[in-house]
Amino acid sequence: xxxxxxxxxxxxxxxxxxxxxxxxxxxxxxxxxxxxxxxxxxxxxxxxxxxxxxxxxxxxxxxxxxxxxxxxxxxxxxxxxxxxxxxxxxxxxxxxxxxxxxxxxxxxxxxxxxxxxxxxxxxxxxxxxxxxxxxxxxxxxxxxxxxxxxxxxxxxxxxxxxxxxxxxxxxxxxxxxxxxxxxxxxxxxxxxxxxxxxxxxxxxxxxxxxxxxxxxxxxxxxxxxxxxxxxxxxxxxxxxxxxxxxxxxxxxxxxxxxxxxxxxxxxxxxxxxxxxxxxxxxxxxxxxxxxxxxxxxxxxxxxxxxxxxxxxxxxxxxxxxxxxxxxxxxxxxxxxxxxxxxxxxxxxxxxxxxxxxxxxxxxxxxxxxxxxxxxxxxxxxxxxxxxxxxxxxxxxxxxxxxxxxxxxxxxxxxxx
Amino acid sequence: xxxxxxxxxxxxxxxxxxxxxxxxxxxxxxxxxxxxxxxxxxxxxxxxxxxxxxxxxxxxxxxxxxxxxxxxxxxxxxxxxxxxxxxxxxxxxxxxxxxxxxxxxxxxxxxxxxxxxxxxxxxxxxxxxxxxxxxxxxxxxxxxx
Numbered sequence: 036x037x038x039x040x041x042x043x044x045x046x047x048x049x050x051x052x053x054x055x056x057x058x059x060x061x062x063x064x065x066x067x068x069x070x071x072x073x074x075x076x077x078x079x080x081x082x083x084x085x086x087x088x089x090x091x092x093x094x095x096x097x098x099x100x101x102x103x104x105x106x107x108x109x110x111x112x113x114x115x116x117x118x119x120x121x122x123x124x125x126x127x128x129x130x131x132x133x134x135x136x137x138x139x140x141x142x143x144x145x146x147x148x149x150x151x152x153x154x155x156x157x158x159x160x161x162x163x164x165x166x167x168x169x170x171x172x173x174x175x176x177x178x179x180x181x182x183x184x185x186x187x188x189x190x191x192x193x194x195x196x197x198x199x200x201x202x203x204x205x206x207x208x209x210x211x212x213x214x215x216x217x218x219x220x221x222x223x224x225x226x227x228x229x230x231x232x233x234x235x236x237x238x239x240x241x242x243x244x245x246x247x248x249x250x251x252x253x254x255x256x257x258x259x260x261x262x263x264x265x266x267x268x269x270x271x272x273x274x275x276x277x278x279x280x281x282x283x284x285x286x287x288x289x290x291x292x293x294x295x296x297x298x299x300x301x302x303x304x305x306x307x308x309x310x311x312x313x314x315x316x317x318x319x320x321x322x323x324x325x326x327x328x329x330x331x332x333x334x335x336x337x338x339x340x341x342x343x344x345x346x347x348x349x350x351x352x353x354x355x356x357x358x359x360x361x362x363x364x365x366x367x368x369x370x371x372x373x374x375x376x377x378x379x380x381x382x383x384x385x386x387x388x389x390x391x392x393x394x395x396x397x398x399x400x401x402x403x404x405x406x407x408x409x410x411x412x413x414x415x416x417x418x419x420x421x422x423x424x425x426x427x428x429x430x431x432x433x434x435x436x437x438x439x440x441x442x443x444x445x446x447x448x449x450x451x
Numbered sequence: 452x453x454x455x456x457x458x459x460x461x462x463x464x465x466x467x468x469x470x471x472x473x474x475x476x477x478x479x480x481x482x483x484x485x486x487x488x489x490x491x492x493x494x495x496x497x498x499x500x501x502x503x504x505x506x507x508x509x510x511x512x513x514x515x516x517x518x519x520x521x522x523x524x525x526x527x528x529x530x531x532x533x534x535x536x537x538x539x540x541x542x543x544x545x546x547x548x549x550x551x552x553x554x555x556x557x558x559x560x561x562x563x564x565x566x567x568x569x570x571x572x573x574x575x576x577x578x579x580x581x582x583x584x585x586x587x588x589x590x591x592x593x594x595x596x
Binding site: 161163164165166167174176184186188191193195200201204205208209210211212213214268271272273275276279280282311341416417418419420426428430448449450451 | 482483484485486487488489491492494495496499500501502503504506512514516518521524532533534537538539540541542546554555557563564565566568569570571572576577578585586587591593595
């Protein structure tokens with residue numbers, strides 16, 4: 036009996052150690068299909084969000100470069116300060132603004148493979164149901180022999196691999212309390228390729244998909260800065276979290292250097308909103324879109340796009356639009372009608388086309404020209420220690436106005 | 452005969468132990484994200500800027516702890532709502548209401564129907580409970596979708 040117990044103990048230890056070292060992808064791939072649940076009632080557009088949503092690593096929010104724009108610095112009658120770049124594509128003619136009708140374009144899985152992973156051998160491909168799509172309740176997920184994966188749920192496209200998932204996505208912060216993206220906005224040429232060479236390869240891929248974009252923002256994720264930022268991340272790994280989640284310190288190697296590009300999508304040379312818009316619960320909530328690409332010594336190692344519109348657009352009408360200054364006047368009117376607590380600063384003004392779903396239609400949108408005013412609100416809240424002291428906080432939000440009729444495009448992203 | 456019975460018992464015990472191991476452990480390299488999040492009274496939800504890829508089947512697991520010493524009252528009287536979100540910011544998991552009593556708060560939330568797609572990226576959202584005796588929290592949230 037003792038012999039059996041010894042054997043059992045040894046097997047147990049062996050199994051435990053094997054499990055701990057196993058490739059999780061391999062384990063998960065074996066079971067993936069069985070736990071995916073069909074969705075009949077939850078729509079990805081029926082959920083709540085928040086105006087305070089910060090840009091994500093897969094959604095870097097930054098003004099698209101090479102714009103014709105101005106800078107406005109003033110204080111409005113409501114007391115709201117303005118210190119903002121006006122970001123508007125040079126192709127936008129405010130004296131002749133059109134409204135469009137557009138439909139989402141479904142992604143073609145084979146084309147994604149052909150363009151982004153032509154040399155990779157697909158080792159597993161799963162098709163199952165999802166609620167995360169407007170176009171289809173089906174999604175496809177595939178993994179390649181060299182460690183990449185491709186996912187599309189009809190309109191969305193994700194191509195990713197270990198460098199992005201385990202390092203870049205962990206260390207690079209485009210928003211939130213630990214935002215560090217500005218540290219990488221250096222224009223630095225990396226050792227493995229120039230920005231122009233990387234851009235050329237990426238542009239070829241985007242052209243292959245037939246997607247229209249404007250000039251990108253490029254972040255240079257150089258070894259030294261990545262290393263420094265990874266150390267900050269590693270310092271804050273607590274033992275409890277490491278134990279519960281199996282977190283390991285991020286180790287940055289010289290060959291992990293990469294570029295991160297962010298492209299704003301356009302239709303008819305008009306920029307599509309990269310931010311979420313609409314009202315929770317009435318079917319109008321729409322996420323923003325853009326293309327984010329990570330380019331390393333291995334070429335494109337990450338490509339993400341929430342959706343694109345088909346180039347088959349219907350122009351509804353064309354009218355003259357309002358200037359950025361008029362949008363600021365609309366904001367001032369609104370803020371003059373309420374009591375403001377704390378300080379408000381308009382820190383950015385952006386022209387964009389906001390997709391608004393047509394009621395009763397699953398795949399039909401009106402693209403509305405709009406001015407987005409990004410607002411930083413600083414205020415104080417009471418400390419928790421009954422000392423009577425206050426602690427400063429800041430918050431970001433935005434107001435969006437229709438660029439033709441001046442109506443506010445409501446954003447009510449609901450509760451949690 | 453007796454030996455065969457023992458072998459069967461041991462095999463069953465071994466299987467049970469293996470099941471326990473698989474229930475308790477998160478694969479060492481499963482994609483995890485961590486973020487410091489502030490939430491205020493009467494201010495709605497705050498969604499993480501970052502997201503993590505779902506690389507395994509199963510529930511959305513999280514840990515929450517105060518980021519600063521006064522970030523989250525350890526008296527257990529400061530409640531925070533927490534939920535997983537899809538990359539398009541849709542509600543993706545059930546809702547949890549959590550407090551802090553001096554130890555990291557761990558939990559797991561099941562996915563709503565149609566969510567929990569392996570290969571997709573998930574964020575986390577928190578919201579301050581407006582009935583709390585304070586006005587804000589400052590948390591570190593770690594999540595593995």
